[in-house]
Amino acid sequence: MNRLRGNIVAIDHNSHMSLVDVAVGVEVFSATLLETPETAAYLRVGNAVTLLFKETEVVLAKNLSGLISLRNRFSVTVISIERGAILSAVTLDYGGESLVSVITTRGVDRLQLATGDKVEALVKANEVVLSHEP
């Protein structure tokens, strides 16, 4: 599980759902939740939260251009690659934080990923869980 600590900077919501923006350093991540500030007391601008997302939900891209609907897109550096027969784990540095992306080994080959590469990591907003201290 990948973890990034941040603070809530904005909340858009309707009666059942919220789109929560969380600042992690200078970048803003988004999470769509089936909760609202009325049902979840921790959803307040300024509150500290941890973003959680599964390694298998982190997409990697090189030289990405054009428009994309994904909310969470950030630059990372490949630290190491552990190759498996089907899947590989790519460890990434994101401003000093270590994140992991698990993609197919075919994907690693197609992107010709190597240690030191600068790539973009992408995570859909509805794959991001927010956790907070009770």
Place this chain on the structure above:
Amino acid sequence: MICASIDKCLHGADGEFRLGAELEVAEGEFVALYGPSGVGKTTLLRCLAGLEQPERGLITVNGESWLDTAQGINLAPQLRRVGYMFQDYALFPNMTVRGNLEFALRPDANKKRVSELLDLMELGALQQRKPETLSGGQKQRVALARALASEPRMLLLDEPLSALDAEIRVRLQDEILRLQKHFGITAIIVSHDVGEVYKLAQRVMVMEAGTIVRQGTPTAVFCGGQTSGKFAFTGHILEIEAMDVLFSLTVLVGSQIVRVVASRDEVQQLQQGDRVMLVSKAFNPMVLKLAD
């Protein structure tokens, strides 16, 4: 409305502590007392039933005083009209199923109530049997019917299902819920099964060392908003297997076995038998309707 304030000295494994609990339960409400063993949950129920007396206490039920230690009022258990269901059935072994129910009737009660309950709980075929010839699940259904036979105004359930296997437990939870709704009876259950609390109770009170430390709806208390993942289940790890750069976890959730994929750092602190929570976003599950 049941209002109770109980103050009693208890002797726990780590020495003496005070049971100091205040609770209000609305008419027809189903509440759960949740917490580890030895924090005073059972004693609180027994004080409500009149089976134990606190040093200081006050119990009023719809304005009627059941206990008021300051005034020297202490209504006898049989006058409190409480249905009590224990983990160990506590059926009379020398009486038939029907006999057990009849024994619990109030003196002025209509005998037809026993037949109604036997029908309602589909126990008719077992009515002439002695408890020793019944399975655990059957015994507990008889115990539930007997608890209801006295036309109680309050049903107290002290971990009634914890000795039963998962499948029978789920069936009996359905039964308890159905009968509680049918009679519109106020119910308090002691349980340390989160699933059971979720299923049965509208409100859960968490007890620690003699006091109620938290209460609210099961969702508010157990999810406490700790994570925004809505799809969460607790289970026990049966097996951990490495596959490529990931791991396959086999987890027992209720009576179902599920397999999930976990990363190395998730698996690092886990071993067989550990209790885990599986969390997924509410957006992920696909929903398929099943044929009836």
